[in-house]
Amino acid sequence: MADTKTTLKEYILEEFASDGDITIDDSTNLLEEEVIDSLGIFTLVSFIESKFGVSVDAEEVNLENFETLERLTKLVDSKLN
Numbered sequence: 391m392a393d394t395k396t397t398l399k400e401y402i403l404e405e406f407a408s409d410g411d412i413t414i415d416d417s418t419n420l421l422e423e424e425v426i427d428s429l430g431i432f433t434l435v436s437f438i439e440s441k442f443g444v445s446v447d448a449e450e451v452n453l454e455n456f457e458t459l460e461r462l463t464k465l466v467d468s469k470l471n
Contacts (some may be wrong), residue, residue, distance in 0.1 A: 394442070394470070395463040401437055402459070405447040406430055421453060431456045444469035 392400070396452045400413065406425050407414075416461065426434065436437045444466065455466045 394466050395401055398462055399459055414459055417458055421457055438466055442466055442470060
């Protein structure tokens with residue numbers, strides 16, 4: 391089974407960068423690089439909740455948590471542990 395970061399990265403690339411022109415790493419600012427937008431955040435929340443079986447609280451849905459793959463992974467991993 392893929393780890394959290396790999397699962398999130400694959401989903402982001404498939405869902406938001408399907409044209410293949412975008413590459414992301416741990417520190418890529420997903421918002422500034424326009425990989426995801428505000429609607430994309432909610433799409434990601436839905437994916438995280440269904441894929442990982444966790445609940446993302448409203449106060450956790452903020453720009454800081456969704457800014458980079460690294461921060462997003464930390465959020466999900468904190469929910470899993």
